[in-house]
Amino acid sequence: MTRNALVTGASRGIGRAIAVRLAADGVGLIGIHYGSNRAAAEETARLVESAGARAVLIGADLGEDGAKAAAEIAAAWTEAALAGDDGLDILVNNAGINGNQELHELDPATARRVLEVNLIAPMFLTQAVAPHLREGGRVVNVSTGYTRVAAPTHLTYAAAKAGINNLTRSLAAPLAARGATVNAVLPGVIETDINADWINLPGPRAQADALSVFGRIGTPEEVADAVGFLASPQSRWVTGETLDVTGGSAL
Numbered sequence: 394m395t396r397n398a399l400v401t402g403a404s405r406g407i408g409r410a411i412a413v414r415l416a417a418d419g420v421g422l423i424g425i426h427y428g429s430n431r432a433a434a435e436e437t438a439r440l441v442e443s444a445g446a447r448a449v450l451i452g453a454d455l456g457e458d459g460a461k462a463a464a465e466i467a468a469a470w471t472e473a474a475l476a477g478d479d480g481l482d483i484l485v486n487n488a489g490i491n492g493n494q495e496l497h498e499l500d501p502a503t504a505r506r507v508l509e510v511n512l513i514a515p516m517f518l519t520q521a522v523a524p525h526l527r528e529g530g531r532v533v534n535v536s537t538g539y540t541r542v543a544a545p546t547h548l549t550y551a552a553a554k555a556g557i558n559n560l561t562r563s564l565a566a567p568l569a570a571r572g573a574t575v576n577a578v579l580p581g582v583i584e585t586d587i588n589a590d591w592i593n594l595p596g597p598r599a600q601a602d603a604l605s606v607f608g609r610i611g612t613p614e615e616v617a618d619a620v621g622f623l624a625s626p627q628s629r630w631v632t633g634e635t636l637d638v639t640g641g642s643a644l
């Protein structure tokens with residue numbers, strides 16, 4: 394039986410690259426979750442189909458009530474994708490927002506939204522799909538390298554992702570009871586729209602390039618390749634782990 398996968402925030406950026414990578418790896422059916430940009434999600438679906446997989450689109454905003462949205466996504470997956478077979482092989486909790494704020498800028502509305510998208514939604518989506526994970530199942534969380542260092546400009550974001558790191562470790566034993574693994578990747582600065590407001594400004598770009606020992610920022614495909622390993626059968630003895638994918642930043 395071919396494996397299937399559900400990737401959140403797969404309309405663009407790292408999520409799109411993960412969906413395409415999983416399709417190239419032979420995953421036969423991919424749920425492409427998106428927030429609001431259906432046209433972008435359709436483009437991901439086209440790429441996934443070109444790589445040989447079937448795609449289903451699932452729209453849900455995670456920012457208001459992440460737990461409710463998670464339940465909607467899980468229900469849509471069961472209904473639309475599986476026609477009676479509600480098993481899931483791979484969940485990738487990728488959707489995220491930045492919400493860069495320093496201490497004096499913190500406001501409750503932004504902080505709540507960042508926590509809903511980056512922590513509450515993945516927590517409850519994992520809960521919702523856990524009973525459906527098949528033997529050898531995989532959960533991969535997309536966290537951030539910011540969780541390894543002080544992040545005074547991204548307080549809520551880094552705190553939410555640090556929560557994901559601990560969730561990853563804490564869920565290893567409960568998911569092992571189902572024969573599944575759970576791991577996280579910690580990307581460094583990657584060329585995506587989440588950084589659109591600054592990534593092409595010469596000064597900040599040079600600073601970001603200099604963070605990695607390779608002297609450049611990363612690509613979505615470089616994160617997707619790491620996720621591809623953690624989603625594959627070859628990672629079966631790796632669980633509860635956080636994998637640094639920063640190109641050697643802040644070593």
Ligand code: NAD
Pocket residue numbers: 401402403404405406407408427428429430453454455456457487488489490491510535536537538579580581582583584585586587588
């Ligand atoms: P991106 O902005 O291109 O993609 C983010 C995705 O999340 C989009 O598909 C978007 O639709 C989805 N999303 C955002 N808010 C949502 C909401 N309210 N409801 C539903 N979906 C929503 O950015 P990206 O770089 O591809 O980010 C992917 C993941 O990688 C995120 O979790 C991000 O925190 C993480 N990350 C990115 C970088 C980086 O530098 N790009 C670094 C470390 C970690």
